[in-house]
Amino acid sequence: MPLRLLKYALSKDYPGTRFFKAHETPKKSYDVVIIGGGGHGLAAAYYLAKEHGITNVAVLEKGYIGGGNTGRNTTIVRSNYLTPEGVKFYDASVKIYEGLSEELDLNLFYSTRGHFTLAHTESAMRTMRWRAEVNKHVGVESYVVGPEEISKACPQLDMSCSGQAPILGALYHAPGSVARHDGVAWGYARGADRLGVEIFQNTEVLGIDVQGGKVAGVKTSKGYIATTKVLSAVAGFTPRICEMVGLDTPIVIHPLQACVTEPMKPWLDTILVSGSLHVYVSQSSRGELVMGSSLDPYEVHSTRSTLDFVEGLTSHMLDMFPFLSNIKVVRQWAGMADMTPDFAPIMGKTPIEGFYLDAGWGTWGFKATPISGKTMAETIARDHAPDLIHSFRLSRFEDYELTGEKGAASVGH
């Protein structure tokens, strides 16, 4: 037994270094208060401190860090979107992800697998060609492949999908990756903490104090905090936070469910998505198949999961991989997806001075964690959103300038 482990076991105190300090009582005021200790909020805190020298920052998390949608997604990172604005934005995120384990000095198990979006119909093939051309134009490595190449990358796949939905081709996206999602939250938390940011878990925001159209402070379960800048990075809780400041948004909450199988030896190298069969699947570094499907069909603010979901998903999985019939699903869960009408996020300034929004992350938030943190940090520090997120501003709805990203959602939601 290594000596270090023995030391851990025999010590009365916990001798290991904590990832971040366990602060209990917030100070009376901060320069910036971030609501939500998920990947996005913690990344924003990290880049505020690192790139803009703003370290007097509190991150308030009502549960534990990474316990919301950061820890509930299916960990896929990709940039093969449909609009040039979206492709550029997510590509910037993929580029940061590629070096993030080094930057945060934490192994995020970032694993580039290649990503196939399967097309079972001519109309799906048309969307794949469209996406491939937009991607290439922006410099992202995506192209359309035929059945032979798909079969070569994944020989286990039944190319006829049990005769129900023969695969005609796919959009191949070389940079498609998976990563350990909780590691991303913990890495950013430790990085931010080292730079002086204070993280408060079990701290709920009860109200936001707005005076004369400007943010003045935040009421929390641990007392009042004075501040002039608040970032809301709370995904499925966004409508509740926006209600506190009287801000209307197009966001509607739908549960999004996912599940994993028991672990197997590695066999699935790539990430596979089928829009027609409503399935996306990859194999984790632990050997589990991580699987997701479409949104639950109506608004619910709950993370309860359903049997209907697993039955529907697994029947489509068996169309693709009949040999999995004896494999067990061991865990399922749900997250609250904050859906927008154009399937693009809502980022940047709001009509309330000092209230910044990082929301509308629906089913596409994890992959954007680094770049949203970076761009929101810049927005807060300069009180001006960078060009990269201009198309995602809240006022686009009032201007009828929607971003139209629905065709690139992984499955037909």
Next chain:
Amino acid sequence: MKLLTCPVNGTRPLSEFVFGGECRVPPAADCSDKVWADYVHNRHGAPGIKQEWWYHAPSGTWFIAERNTLTDQVIRTFLKGQEGKQ
């Protein structure tokens, strides 16, 4: 299996129904672009008890359900205009 009660056909599996969104009243036709944009895009996203349109697909029945979107409990369902008659 989740269940929902259609005011015409009784209690049926949820898979027979389609969600039609919250019941809303459109603004006057001559309203400003800003008011119209608000109606077109914005929603009451916060959880609570809401009146929503639901559609029973096999019978083609549109009706209203009063539902708590936090707990997913349906309080009552009724046909439009027949709220007090049941």
